[in-house]
Amino acid sequence: MDHPLNLTVDGQEHTLAVDPRTTLLDALRDRLGVMSPKKGCDHGQCGACTVLVDGRRLNSCLALALSHDAAAVTTSDGLATDGELSPLHRAFLEQDAFQCGYCTPGQVCSAAGMLQEAADDAPSVVTEDLEAPVDLTDEEIRERMSGNLCRCGAYVNIVAAVSQAAEESR
Amino acid sequence: MSDLLATSAIGTRQVRLDGPDKVRGRATYAYEHPVDDPLYLCPLLAMIARGRAATIDTSAAEAADGVVHVLTHENAPALQSTDDAELAILRSPEIGFRGQYLGAVIATTPEQARHAADLITVSYVQEDHDVELREDHPASRPPESGGGDVTVGDVDSALAEAAVSIDQRYSTPMEHNNPMEPHTTIARWDRGELTLWTSTQGVHPTRSTLAPILGLEPDQLRIVSPHVGGGFGSKGVPHADMMLAALAAKAVPGRPVKYAVTRQQMFSITGYRAPTLQHIRLGARADGTITAFAFDAVSMSSQTKEFPEEATKPARMMYAGDNRRLTQRVVPLDVPVPSWMRAPGEAPGMVGIEIAMDELAVASGIDPIELRVRNDPENDPDTGLPFNQRRLVDCLREGAERFGWDERSSQPRTRRDNGWLIGMGVASATYPAGRQPGSVARIRRTSDGYEVAIAAADLGTGTWTALTQVAADSLDVPIEQVELQIGDTDLPNATVAGGSTGLASWSAAVLAAAETFRREHGTDPASGAQSQGEAQANPAAEKFALHSFGAHFAEVRIHAATGEIRVNRMFGMFSAGRIVNPRTARSQFIGGMTMGLGMALHEKGELDPRFGHVVNHDLAEYHVPVNADVAEIEAAWLDEEDPQAGPLGARGIGEIGIVGAAAALANAAYNATGVRVRDLPLFGDAFLPR
Numbered sequence: 001m002d003h004p005l006n007l008t009v010d011g012q013e014h015t016l017a018v019d020p021r022t023t024l025l026d027a028l029r030d031r032l033g034v035m036s037p038k039k040g041c042d043h044g045q046c047g048a049c050t051v052l053v054d055g056r057r058l059n060s061c062l063a064l065a066l067s068h069d070a071a072a073v074t075t076s077d078g079l080a081t082d083g084e085l086s087p088l089h090r091a092f093l094e095q096d097a098f099q100c101g102y103c104t105p106g107q108v109c110s111a112a113g114m115l116q117e118a119a120d121d122a123p124s125v126v127t128e129d130l131e132a133p134v135d136l137t138d139e140e141i142r143e144r145m146s147g148n149l150c151r152c153g154a155y156v157n158i159v160a161a162v163s164q165a166a167e168e169s170r
Numbered sequence: 171m172s173d174l175l176a177t178s179a180i181g182t183r184q185v186r187l188d189g190p191d192k193v194r195g196r197a198t199y200a201y202e203h204p205v206d207d208p209l210y211l212c213p214l215l216a217m218i219a220r221g222r223a224a225t226i227d228t229s230a231a232e233a234a235d236g237v238v239h240v241l242t243h244e245n246a247p248a249l250q251s252t253d254d255a256e257l258a259i260l261r262s263p264e265i266g267f268r269g270q271y272l273g274a275v276i277a278t279t280p281e282q283a284r285h286a287a288d289l290i291t292v293s294y295v296q297e298d299h300d301v302e303l304r305e306d307h308p309a310s311r312p313p314e315s316g317g318g319d320v321t322v323g324d325v326d327s328a329l330a331e332a333a334v335s336i337d338q339r340y341s342t343p344m345e346h347n348n349p350m351e352p353h354t355t356i357a358r359w360d361r362g363e364l365t366l367w368t369s370t371q372g373v374h375p376t377r378s379t380l381a382p383i384l385g386l387e388p389d390q391l392r393i394v395s396p397h398v399g400g401g402f403g404s405k406g407v408p409h410a411d412m413m414l415a416a417l418a419a420k421a422v423p424g425r426p427v428k429y430a431v432t433r434q435q436m437f438s439i440t441g442y443r444a445p446t447l448q449h450i451r452l453g454a455r456a457d458g459t460i461t462a463f464a465f466d467a468v469s470m471s472s473q474t475k476e477f478p479e480e481a482t483k484p485a486r487m488m489y490a491g492d493n494r495r496l497t498q499r500v501v502p503l504d505v506p507v508p509s510w511m512r513a514p515g516e517a518p519g520m521v522g523i524e525i526a527m528d529e530l531a532v533a534s535g536i537d538p539i540e541l542r543v544r545n546d547p548e549n550d551p552d553t554g555l556p557f558n559q560r561r562l563v564d565c566l567r568e569g570a571e572r573f574g575w576d577e578r579s580s581q582p583r584t585r586r587d588n589g590w591l592i593g594m595g596v597a598s599a600t601y602p603a604g605r606q607p608g609s610v611a612r613i614r615r616t617s618d619g620y621e622v623a624i625a626a627a628d629l630g631t632g633t634w635t636a637l638t639q640v641a642a643d644s645l646d647v648p649i650e651q652v653e654l655q656i657g658d659t660d661l662p663n664a665t666v667a668g669g670s671t672g673l674a675s676w677s678a679a680v681l682a683a684a685e686t687f688r689r690e691h692g693t694d695p696a697s698g699a700q701s702q703g704e705a706q707a708n709p710a711a712e713k714f715a716l717h718s719f720g721a722h723f724a725e726v727r728i729h730a731a732t733g734e735i736r737v738n739r740m741f742g743m744f745s746a747g748r749i750v751n752p753r754t755a756r757s758q759f760i761g762g763m764t765m766g767l768g769m770a771l772h773e774k775g776e777l778d779p780r781f782g783h784v785v786n787h788d789l790a791e792y793h794v795p796v797n798a799d800v801a802e803i804e805a806a807w808l809d810e811e812d813p814q815a816g817p818l819g820a821r822g823i824g825e826i827g828i829v830g831a832a833a834a835l836a837n838a839a840y841n842a843t844g845v846r847v848r849d850l851p852l853f854g855d856a857f858l859p860r
Contacts, residue, residue: 036195100630102399153764
C-alpha cells in the first residue's frame with residue numbers, strides 16, 4: 001500500500017504516495033523524474049546518489065523515502081541558482097574534474113556538504129588537531145571525498161576543484 | 171605521408187562542451203530518457219554454474235501485485251539467429267554459468283518487479299562445473315581467433331647459452347570494468363520497430379550485432395546513446411542485458427521497459443577481463459641485449475562464448491631478440507563471458523613483460539631504463555615494418571628527468587622514512603595506433619553555423635568537445651559555429667569507441683566530409699547546403715607498424731611492519747602524436763593510470779570454485795581506487811605530430827594510460843622492499859616479514 005510523502009526538491013514542493021520499499025533515490029528518479037542524483041550501486045558503496053538533505057550529504061539509495069517526509073532535498077542541479085552554475089560547478093569544469101560525468105552530481109553534492117562540514121570544524125580521520133579549525137589540505141579533501149567513487153579516475157582533478165572552490169569561498 | 175591539417179581549435183584547452191550539463195546532472199543517460207508509462211524489469215538469474223533449470227514455477231510471480239508479464243525460455247519471443255550464445259538468451263533451460271539469465275519479471279514499479287522475481291522457484295539439475303584456471307588444464311587450446319604462435323630461431327638453445335636469464339611465472343586476476351553507470355536499457359517495440367535507449371560505445375555496431383539476431387532490418391532498430399557513464403570496454407559490444415530488455419519489451423508492445431543492470435549482476439553479465447597466467451623466459455648477453463624471448467600465456471575463457479585475453483599481443487612488437495617463442499592458449503570454463511576491458515591483451519601482457527624486464531635489469535646489473543634502451547628495436551620484430559614513431563626511449567629519458575629518477579637507489583631497502591620503505595619503479599607503455607574505416611560524417615550549413623552529424627560516442631572520452639574542435643578546424647570556422655550530433659543510429663555510421671580508435675576514425679570522416687563540403691559548396695554556402703564524407707582505411711598501416719609508446723614512473727612506500735602499500739606519486743610520459751585537447755587528454759591519461767593503480771593494488775574478482783560466482787561482486791568488496799588512494803598522478807606528452815596517423819596527426823589515448831602502470835608500481839614495490847611480487851594485485855601480506 002502506498003503512503004503519502006511530502007518532499008521539497010531543489011526548492012520545489014511535491015506531494016506523492018509511495019511504496020514503503022521505495023528509496024529516496026528511486027522516489028526522486030522514478031517518481032519525480034529528478035535525474036540529477038545517479039544510481040551507481042544501490043548499496044551506499046559508490047556515492048553517485050549523494051544529495052543534500054536538510055543541508056547534510058546523504059546517500060539517497062540507502063534512505064527510505066518515507067523516512068524523509070517533509071525533508072528539503074538539494075541535488076547538484078539545485079545548487080545552480082537561477083540557471084547559473086555555482087562556484088563549485090565552475091571549479092569542476094575548469095579543473096576537468098570528471099570524464100563520463102555519471103558520478104559528478106554526487107561528487108558535487110558531496111563536496112558541498114563536505115565544505116560545510118569543514119567550515120563547521122568537523123574533524124576527519126586525518127585531522128591532526130581535533131580542536132583546531134580544519135585546514136582543508138589536499139589530504140583532508142581526499143579523505144573527505146573518498147565516499148564518492150569515480151571510475152574514470154578524475155580524483156586528482158576533483159581534489160583540485162574542491163580546493164579551488166574552498167579557496168574562493170574564503 | 172599526408173599533409174597535416176592546419177590547427178586553430180585543435181590543441182587548445184577547451185573546457186568540455188557537455189560539462190555544464192554534466193556537473194548539474196542534466197545530461198541524459200540511458201535510464202533518464204523521458205518515456206511515457208514505463209514498466210520495470212527484474213531478471214531471474216541461474217544459481218548454479220552448470221546444468222539446467224528443470225522447472226521454473228512462475229505462478230506466484232504472475233499473481234503478484236503489479237506484474238504484467240513473466241518471461242522465461244518457455245514463452246520468450248523467437249530469435250532469427252542463435253549463433254552468438256551470449257546474446258541468444260532464453261532459448262533453453264540449459265545453464266552455462268552462474269548468474270546467467272533464466273527469465274525476467276516485468277511490473278509496474280521496480281519494487282513490484284523485484285518482489286515478484288523473488289517469488290519464482292526454480293528446480294535445478296546440477297552438473298559438475300569447472301571454473302578453475304590452471305596452466306596445465308586439459309581443455310587448454312589455441313584461441314579460435316588471434317595472432318597465432320610465433321617461433322623464430324631456437325629459444326631453448328639461446329636461453330641455455332645466455333649470460334643472464336630469467337624464467338618466471340606471472341599472473342593477472344579477473345578484473346571488472348565497473349563503469350559508474352550500470353549497463354542500462356529502455357526498450358520499446360512499436361508496430362514491429364524497436365527503440366533502445368541504452369549505454370553503448372557504438373550505436374551502429376550494436377545495431378549491426380543485434381538486428382539480425384532479433385530478425386530486424388537495420389531501419390527497424392533505433393539505438394540512442396548520447397551520453398555514456400563510462401564503459402572501459404564493457405559497453406563496446408552488446409551483452410545479454412540488452413537482449414533481455416528487448417525480448418521483455420516485445421512481450422508488452424507499445425510499453426517502454428526499463429532495465430538497469432544491478433552492480434552485482436554486472437559481475438556475471440556485462441563482461442570482465444579474464445585472468446591470465448604468463449610464463450616468461452628471457453635470455454640476454456652480459457650487456458643486457460636480449461637474445462631469447464619466450465612468452466607462454468594462458469587465459470580463462472567461457473564455454474558459452476570465447477574471448478581470448480591475448481597477453482602475448484604486446485610481446486610481438488615490444489622488444490627485440492633473435493630467438494622468439496610466443497604461445498597463446500585459452501581454457502574455456504563454466505564461467506561468465508569475458509570481454510573487452512581497457513587495453514585487452516596489452517594491459518595484462520605488459521604486467522608480465524615489464525616486471526620480467528625489471529628482473530632482467532636486476533640480474534644483469536643494468537639500470538632498468540638503460541636496459542630498455544638497449545633493447546629498443548629498429549623495426550617491428552613481428553612484421554619487420556618500420557615504426558611510425560617509436561619514441562619509447564624519448565619517453566623513458568624525458569620522463570626520468572621530470573620524475574627525478576636519479577633519486578632512486580638501485581639497491582632495495584635502502585630508502586626509509588619513519589617506518590616506511592620507499593622505492594621507485596619504471597615500466598614501458600604501448601598501444602596500437604589504429605584507425606577504422608567506414609565512419610561517415612554529414613555536414614549541413616544552418617542559419618548560424620554548421621551541423622556535424624556522426625553517430626560517435628562520448629563515454630567520458632571528450633568526444634563532444636574534441637570532435638567539435640576537429641570539425642571546426644576541418645571547416646576552418648570557430649568552434650562556436652559547430653553543432654555536433656552524436657550517439658544515435660539516425661545519424662550516419664560511426665565505428666566503435668574502442669581500441670583507442672574512436673577519435674582518429676571519426677575525425678577521418680569529419681575531415682573527408684569537410685573537404686567534400688567545401689568543394690561542393692565553397693566558403694559561403696547557402697543555408698541547407700549539405701555534404702558527407704567517409705573515413706578510409708589508413709594507407710600507412712600497410713607500410714608502417716603503427717603504435718603509441720609511453721613510460722610510467724612510480725614511487726611507493728611500504729610499511730616495514732604492516733606491509734601496507736601506498737602510492738606517493740605516479741608520472742606518465744607519452745608519445746601519442748598530436749594532442750587534440752590537452753585538458754581532456756591529460757584527464758584521460760591520468761584516468762588510465764588511476765585504473766592501473768587499481769589493477770596493481772586493489773582489483774581482483776574472487777571466483778568461488780565451489781559455486782562459480784564472483785564472491786566480492788559489489789563496490790564494497792571489489793575495490794577500485796578511491797580518492798584517498800590517489801595522491802599525486804601527473805601525465806605529460808612529447809610535443810609531436812604523427813604524419814602516418816593521417817591529416818589529424820593524432821593517435822588514440824584511451825588505453826595506453828593503463829598499459830604498464832601496474833608493472834611500474836610492482837617494480838617500485840620491489841625497489842622499496844626487495845620482495846618481488848609476480849601475481850597481481852599486490853596485497854600487503856606479500857611484504858610482511860617472513
